[in-house]
Amino acid sequence: MTAPTTTTGPGGDVTGPHLTDADVVVVGGGPAGSCAALVAARAGLRVVLLERGPFPGSKNMYGGVVYPRILDQLIPQWWTQAPVQRWITRRSTMLLTDTQAMSVDFRSQAWAAAPHNGATAVRPEWDRWLAEEAAAAGAQVVCSTTVTGLLRDGHRIVGVRTDRPDGDLTARVVVACDGVNSFLAKQAGLYEHADAAHYTVGVKETLALPKATIDERFNVRDRDGVDIEILGGTGGVNGGAFLYTNLESVSVGVVLKVPKLAAQQRRPEEIIAALKAHPAITPLVDGGELVEYSAHLIPEAGLAMMPKVVADGMVVAGDAAALCLAAGIWLEGVNFAMASGMYAGESVVEAVRAGDVSETGLAGYRRRLADSFVLRDHRKLRRAPSLVLSDRVQHRYPPMIANTIERMFRVDNPAPKPGLRRILAEERKRAGVRVRDLARDAWDAMRTFG
Amino acid sequence: MIAACLKWSAATGGWSAADQAALELGLQHAERTGTDCVAVTVGPAAAAGALGEALACGASRAVHVVVDGDLPSWDTAVALSAAVAEAITVWCGDYSADRGSGSVPAYLAALRHCEQALGVVEARPGSLPFEVLRRLDGGRRERVSVTGPAVVSVEGAAARLRRASLRAQLADHSARLTTVAGPPADHLDAPVVAYRPRARQLPAPAGAVALDRIGAILHSGTPARRGETVELEPPAAAAAILDALTRWGYRAGGAAPGGATS
Numbered sequence: 001m002t003a004p005t006t007t008t009g010p011g012g013d014v015t016g017p018h019l020t021d022a023d024v025v026v027v028g029g030g031p032a033g034s035c036a037a038l039v040a041a042r043a044g045l046r047v048v049l050l051e052r053g054p055f056p057g058s059k060n061m062y063g064g065v066v067y068p069r070i071l072d073q074l075i076p077q078w079w080t081q082a083p084v085q086r087w088i089t090r091r092s093t094m095l096l097t098d099t100q101a102m103s104v105d106f107r108s109q110a111w112a113a114a115p116h117n118g119a120t121a122v123r124p125e126w127d128r129w130l131a132e133e134a135a136a137a138g139a140q141v142v143c144s145t146t147v148t149g150l151l152r153d154g155h156r157i158v159g160v161r162t163d164r165p166d167g168d169l170t171a172r173v174v175v176a177c178d179g180v181n182s183f184l185a186k187q188a189g190l191y192e193h194a195d196a197a198h199y200t201v202g203v204k205e206t207l208a209l210p211k212a213t214i215d216e217r218f219n220v221r222d223r224d225g226v227d228i229e230i231l232g233g234t235g236g237v238n239g240g241a242f243l244y245t246n247l248e249s250v251s252v253g254v255v256l257k258v259p260k261l262a263a264q265q266r267r268p269e270e271i272i273a274a275l276k277a278h279p280a281i282t283p284l285v286d287g288g289e290l291v292e293y294s295a296h297l298i299p300e301a302g303l304a305m306m307p308k309v310v311a312d313g314m315v316v317a318g319d320a321a322a323l324c325l326a327a328g329i330w331l332e333g334v335n336f337a338m339a340s341g342m343y344a345g346e347s348v349v350e351a352v353r354a355g356d357v358s359e360t361g362l363a364g365y366r367r368r369l370a371d372s373f374v375l376r377d378h379r380k381l382r383r384a385p386s387l388v389l390s391d392r393v394q395h396r397y398p399p400m401i402a403n404t405i406e407r408m409f410r411v412d413n414p415a416p417k418p419g420l421r422r423i424l425a426e427e428r429k430r431a432g433v434r435v436r437d438l439a440r441d442a443w444d445a446m447r448t449f450g
Numbered sequence: 451m452i453a454a455c456l457k458w459s460a461a462t463g464g465w466s467a468a469d470q471a472a473l474e475l476g477l478q479h480a481e482r483t484g485t486d487c488v489a490v491t492v493g494p495a496a497a498a499g500a501l502g503e504a505l506a507c508g509a510s511r512a513v514h515v516v517v518d519g520d521l522p523s524w525d526t527a528v529a530l531s532a533a534v535a536e537a538i539t540v541w542c543g544d545y546s547a548d549r550g551s552g553s554v555p556a557y558l559a560a561l562r563h564c565e566q567a568l569g570v571v572e573a574r575p576g577s578l579p580f581e582v583l584r585r586l587d588g589g590r591r592e593r594v595s596v597t598g599p600a601v602v603s604v605e606g607a608a609a610r611l612r613r614a615s616l617r618a619q620l621a622d623h624s625a626r627l628t629t630v631a632g633p634p635a636d637h638l639d640a641p642v643v644a645y646r647p648r649a650r651q652l653p654a655p656a657g658a659v660a661l662d663r664i665g666a667i668l669h670s671g672t673p674a675r676r677g678e679t680v681e682l683e684p685p686a687a688a689a690a691i692l693d694a695l696t697r698w699g700y701r702a703g704g705a706a707p708g709g710a711t712s
Contacts, residue, residue, distance in 0.1 A: 055462070166618075169620075
């Protein structure tokens with residue numbers, strides 16, 4: 001190994017020998033980082049994967065379902081070894097008001113069989129498994145090590161500085177997978193500006209319940225699981241809620257728009273407590289013993305907040321590149337992280353072999369993202385985050401729909417049944433929704449999801 | 451020679467805080483007495499990576515007694531005693547990351563016919579004799595003088611393991627790692643996973659307001675539950691204990707928890 005001869009500044013400028021300690025240094029042992037390290041190590045590159053936690057995944061959480069089919073390309077028959085809690089066979093979208101609930105519930109037993117569709121998992125187990133795959137391929141995993149800055153040679157990024165003694169590490173390419181609040185991407189100047197409105201905060205309680213109780217309450221058996229995505233139940237703060245089954249626990253939580261939460265001066269745990277007290281939720285979580293409480297920022301603005309993902313000597317993947325899809329009925333992050341990590345790894349291998357790790361040499365990463373579901377889904381659903389988190393969708397439509405359905409099914413004899421059109425018109429007025437706004441949102445929804 | 455015995459846990463992928471403290475004190479001891487510090491572990495092949503960290507922290511060499519499974523505490527001590535036969539002082543953690551019984555240090559001392567100081571909370575190791583402070587019941591402490599070859603088990607707060615440099619972490623330590631085959635182990639049928647308490651359903655606390663509900667959870671205002679003393683024949687006593695554990699929610703469906711491991 002060759003140490004840089006000079007370093008200056010907080011991140012350090014490096015001049016001197018151009019031999020590097022590693023071909024690739026991957027920062028962050030989450031799904032993106034491990035997939036990038038796995039691909040690069042399999043190609044024979046010298047890879048170091050740095051993780052700040054005591055083991056990969058120790059600091060990670062998520063609030064929903066992993067959709068791992070992208071792993072077909074990396075780990076054949078991954079479902080035989082992946083640490084999965086339950087395979088999702090029931091998918092429910094629920095709309096909540098203070099006293100009402102409406103669900104659209106779908107079940108497919110086909111999802112219980114390989115190659116499956118989605119799964120619930122415990123992230124420390126999932127991320128550790130992926131990192132072990134990378135290590136088995138030859139990547140050197142170093143934990144309990146925080147990257148504090150970038151090393152530069154002029155404009156070019158040539159490595160990282162860590163908090164360990166003698167902790168500078170030079171590499172031909174840095175892959176920044178350091179999570180939602182990516183200091184490396186910011187330090188490299190890849191984020192133009194940070195806007196709190198682009199972020200939500202996900203807060204989750206994991207409640208232990210016996211497996212038999214979960215099976216009975218959620219109407220599943222064996223390793224089948226349920227994912228419930230909820231519009232409403234967030235105490236008037238724009239966002240959403242979720243409830244899903246693990247093997248011997250359920251996870252219930254909320255995703256809240258940060259500026260709205262701050263403006264209302266509400267505590268997330270109060271909002272979760274109110275959600276758990278809702279008559280539609282209480283029977284599902286009653287008696288659960290709190291075993292975990294966690295919170296995490298989520299980059300929810302999609303394309304609107306996405307940074308430049310390539311610089312001279314560096315690529316950015318996963319949450320660090322804001323590659324999280326929050327599009328109402330589709331809430332996905334781990335699959336985007338794994339895919340972007342995989343594409344980052346492939347592009348780095350290509351650039352290193354070609355001997356050009358400049359922004360131009362690494363441009364294959366941007367092209368791979370653009371040609372894959374990663375950016376195609378984001379482009380297609382680019383209007384979704386603002387539409388789903390808008391005040392009308394959040395606060396006016398749920399009571400309008402719920403009241404309409406309540407009146408539709410209410411039997412007010414001796415009064416005759418009113419017409420559905422009349423109910424809808426009355427409830428629209430009561431919710432304060434103008435016809436032109438309704439039409440505009442319907443058009444937007446058609447364009448977004450159609 | 452100074453030895454530090456470490457127990458690697460598959461569930462956590464590392465050592466307990468107590469084992470880390472043992473390694474740090476072993477390293478300090480070796481530095482102050484000008485001798486070598488050897489890190490020793492009995493465990494599966496995956497434990498070798500953790501020994502690499504011990505070498506990165508400054509251990510002179512490491513010995514990995516490879517066993518594919520779990521060993522009873524006595525067998526673990528036997529396997530360790532051969533590896534640390536030349537050590538003057540053996541430092542151990544007083545508990546392992548996989549909730550073992552913590553009995554290996556005492557067995558090791560018995561096998562070596564040497565002094566033992568268990569549950570040490572403070573130590574400044576050096577040339578013999580040196581003193582250590584150990585925890586006693588009831589909040590009391592005992593100052594013990596280590597005068598000869600000894601096994602010392604330490605709590606996690608006794609020392610904080612130094613951070614290895616990044617260069618040392620990345621270096622190839624294989625030349626200083628000796629691997630020896632251990633005795634056959636009891637094979638585990640189930641995969642090792644992180645410990646989680648058994649899930650159980652809890653009744654919601656009664657009370658109209660939050661303060662009452664918190665009071666109900668904490669049993670405030672009600673007399674403390676006192677211990678029950680019964681005099682029974684051993685079979686009846688065992689049945690009474692199992693019954694109490696079941697009532698208190700620690701035991702479900704008649705299944706007893708697994709036996710203690712090293």
